[in-house]
Amino acid sequence: MTFHGIALGCGNFGGVGSSPAFFGQGSTEEEAFALMDRAWENGIHWFDTADAYGGGRSESFIGRWRAARKPEGLVLTTKVFNSTVGDPADVGLAPDRIRRQIEGSLGRLGVDRIDLYLAHEPDPRTPLEETIACFERLVDEGVIGAWGLSNFDLSGLAEALRTGRPALLQNPYSLLDRTDEHGVLPLCEANGISYVPFGPLSGGWLTGKYRRGEPFPAGSRMTLRPEPYEQFVDDAVFDGLDRLRDEAESRGVSMAGLAFAWVLASVDGAVCGPNRAEHLGPILEARGVALSPVDRERIGSFFS
Ligand SMILES: NC(=O)c1ccc[n+]([C@@H]2O[C@H](COP(=O)([O-])OP(=O)(O)OC[C@H]3O[C@@H](n4cnc5c(N)ncnc54)[C@H](OP(=O)(O)O)[C@@H]3O)[C@@H](O)[C@H]2O)c1
DSSP states (O other), X not given: OOOOEEEEEXXXXXXXXXXXXXXXXXXXXXXXXXXHHHHHHTTOOEEEOOTTGGGGHXXXXXXXXXXXXXXTTOEEEEEESSXXXXXXXXXXXXXXXXXXXXXXXXXXXXXXXXXXXXXXXXXTTXXXXXXXXXHHHHHHTTSEEEEEEESOOHHHHHHHHTTOOOSEEEOBOBTTBOGGGTTHHHHHHHHTOEEOOBOTTGGGGGGTOSOTTSOOOTTSHHHHOOGGGGGGOXXXXXXXXXXXXXXXXXXXXXXXXXXXXXXXXXXXXXXXXXXXXXXXXXXXXXXXXXXXXXXXXXXXXXXX
């Protein structure tokens, strides 16, 4: 199986990613069901979660949605590293921990096989070859279909390639974060590794919801968990956003739709991160925005 295209990111279900401080917050089960229904009906049949999202709530919501809707052909990605219960000592990629965590994921998702299983981040305390050997045994046993990596930089990916070949890499990539163009993307291409990033809208920055000199909208990510995005509070970013807004208006599309289309035109797909069903609108819109290599280059230059 190849892993390309748009995945529905379920990191907002029952929390804000893996942050223990937000377990039990984020999208409610009802909102998550509405999002999964809308994504499914619109041909997004690949869902991305992690054992620790919402302290296990994200996987549980997906499991109960699966049981209710019985979707034929749903493809699931989940991940391992962070603690499901918010215990900072219970993290990592040690083989015995992976074995324990995957049992929890299978149970919450209500499946006996996970299509794609990712190391959520590198674990400096576990030799990578032990983690990869564990993943490959899980493939041989039929518990997972394939394995991949997330948040691995160039040296981490090169190290992994000395032991095995991940099916997919999930790192951040967007108009506001093009770090992986320098080394990681060429290495993925040379090794046939799918590159399907998270953060295609830079946590909402590329939707235009954050305005120069204005307070952040109540309840937005910048008011809840701003740390990963604080560097965007910068005049050069606001200038780029103004140019993106003008470009979107001239094309009659939303800023978010154009920014998402830019990612789709650049790499193998993207994991979207809607917070409510209406956020899926620009994602679906992006599928109809064709960008030539020249358009892609020009739009990219708004932020350089
Ligand atoms: N592997 C990893 O370490 C990792 C890390 C992060 C995410 N992920 C995965 O990737 C998925 C997407 O990542 P991401 O959340 O960073 O994606 P993103 O698309 O860059 O950001 C999502 C946020 O953007 C805002 N947003 C999205 N659509 C919007 C719209 N139409 N109008 C206004 N605001 C909108 C929402 O912010 P508000 O919350 O402010 O409403 C939403 O929470 C996650 O769900 C998760 O599955 C993986």
